[in-house]
Amino acid sequence: MLHSSALRRLAGKTQVVGPLDDDFPRTRLTHSLETAQVGRELGAQLGADPDLVDAACLAHDLGHPPFGHNGEQALAVAARACGGFEGNAQSLRELTRLEVKIVDDDGRSAGLNLTRASLDAATKYPWARGRGPDPGAVKYGAYDDDLAVLAWLREGAPPGRRCIEAQIMDWADDVAYSVHDLEDGVVAGHIELAALDDATHRDELAAATARRFPESTAAAVAAALDTLRAQPWWIRSEITSARGQAALRQMTSELIARFSRAAVRATRERHPAGPLRRYGADLVVDPATIAECAALKGVTAWYVMERPGARARQVRQREVIGELVELLLRDAPRSLDPSLRVIFQAAPDDAARLRVVIDQVARLTDASAERRHAALRGRPVRRVL
Known part of the structure; x- marks a missing residue:
């Protein structure tokens, strides 16, 4: 987990104060490291496996997009046609699909090759949207596209119950x-x-x-x-x-x-x-x-x-995210990172192709989202962080 590019990217993603707002604000990365320290100690005191808790804490925010929860809200709007966006569900995709450590027979990433226990511990909401204990709950841990993975990691687990x-x-x-x-x-x-x-x-x-x-x-x-x-x-x-x-x-x-x-x-x-x-x-x-x-x-x-x-800054950030999805989709697969082009080309329909573009935007840091947006529009970088 510590050596994954997904974890390193969190250094450039907003926690509360933007990563470029000061010389040493907390970012999603430092937050994840601090969460792991608290979680490991708690796990040890309770007799839980501290390594398992540590891995779950490091993994819990891997799917969060640029601009913090504001970016998450913008992607939820942009992803309506493919089932929505949720940071926790996106984290599962990073762990099992997007982060490249092993590949399947078709040359596509199969994620970090984690155990069921590790993935289960990293899943805050072990259900798809509308299928949890509270059907109206906003939070969920897997998109419909990832239900097979969720079923595998939850094999033998009590329905709806978190470890x-x-x-x-x-x-x-x-x-x-x-x-x-x-x-x-x-x-x-x-x-x-x-x-x-x-x-x-x-x-x-x-x-x-x-x-x-x-x-x-x-x-x-x-x-x-x-x-x-x-x-x-x-x-x-x-x-x-x-x-x-x-x-x-x-x-x-x-x-x-x-x-x-x-x-x-x-x-x-x-x-x-x-x-x-x-x-x-x-x-x-x-x-x-x-x-x-x-x-x-x-x-x-x-x-x-x-x-x-x-609020004005948040509005502008959401505009950047929404426009970025449209621009990337227009020029895809050329506009996507190499590892995502293969997935885009193999996607069976428009919804699946949109999901790949959402994956791309979610992986960006605050600064790279701004740069990518400016480059696709042919404009000088306008800092909105």
Whole structure:
């Protein structure tokens, strides 16, 4: 996994702050590495296979496109005619179709040649669209085109149930995302935590968070913010000095430890003894901790995603993605990377050909998407990052 080009490309893909917005923002790659560190430690404490959890954490974002979740929304629109787009389903395609390590008899990539257990652990949502426990759920883990692969990796698994390694990966992702994205927002100057001392402002933020992350109510998020703000390591002062930067790092470490300990404690209350592997147990996280995690995600969304000027930039990014799909499709297969040309030429219909173009766009970094778009339009590069 560490040696795959798909993982390396994550270095140029937006996490929250664009990869070229500063000298050292977190990217999808650093987020994946940090998720793996949290997940490996959690897995070891619970008796799960830490190597399996580590691989799942490294793989979980491989399918995410340029421009973060904004790019995912744009590709979902562009891919309507071939069944839509979902980053988690795209990750399965990277692992089993697009990333080249082995090839089949026809010379097409067969992915990284991972085991069933590794693929299952990397699958957050082990169902196709509309076929999960909640048919209306937005998230899913496989396109209809990949159902045979999903059936193979899920052979013998309880329908709709995730293995505990996937559950650990999912929580590690939430922990890393909520804590580190908050830290990046503070460092970038978008987030001032002292503003949360205003009760009215805090209530507005809690309500907005509950709408965006419905796993917690507004009241639960408000209570979580109060709890976190009462901790001795919660910062309110500036971070420009060495002391301020150290305080921010301490808060980050305390939050990760807090969320990790809570999951281990709650899980061990339900499963008090023995190693916890595959389908023999479930990860448990108490509602208060889930609300605290959601609260941090809500703070970042409020101050970073919704900051002045962000919407105009997001609109332009979606335009680039939509136009790029049209331009690549018009000139395909010549416009595609060599490994995808073969797949495009063998595609049986228009929907399958569109899916290959979607694969191409999803693989691009923020910067290469911009360059490819400008080149196809015959224009100078216009930076929209």
